[in-house]
Amino acid sequence: MELRLRVKVQPRARKRGVDWLGPGECRVRVLAPPVEGKANKEVLEVLAGDLGLAAGRLTIVRGEKASHKVVAVEVDEKTLPALAGKLAVPKKGVQP
Numbered sequence: 394m395e396l397r398l399r400v401k402v403q404p405r406a407r408k409r410g411v412d413w414l415g416p417g418e419c420r421v422r423v424l425a426p427p428v429e430g431k432a433n434k435e436v437l438e439v440l441a442g443d444l445g446l447a448a449g450r451l452t453i454v455r456g457e458k459a460s461h462k463v464v465a466v467e468v469d470e471k472t473l474p475a476l477a478g479k480l481a482v483p484k485k486g487v488q489p
Contacts, residue, residue: 394473395468396417397417397464398417398419398440399418399419399463400420400461400464401414401420401460402420402423402427402461404432409422411443416479419479422439423436436453444476444479446468450466451466453465
């Protein structure tokens with residue numbers, strides 16, 4: 394199952410971290426500058442760490458070169474309940 398998150402990226406932050414703004418929406422602070430995809434790579438690593446998933450299960454689907462991104466998260470039915478508070482769970486047949 395694929396879920397999507399709206400992510401606001403803050404590159405060149407003093408400290409790495411994730412601030413959850415609501416279901417399916419967060420701000421990710423990364424140390425890397427927004428050059429040559431360095432910040433994007435770190436965004437996926439930081440977000441995956443916060444969610445307790447492997448970084449390979451996350452993909453930027455929109456906003457590669459923007460500070461506002463949409464990130465797809467591949468989850469299975471076992472991990473979904475643990476993430477329900479952070480991720481917006483779609484209704485059947487509806488893609489967020």
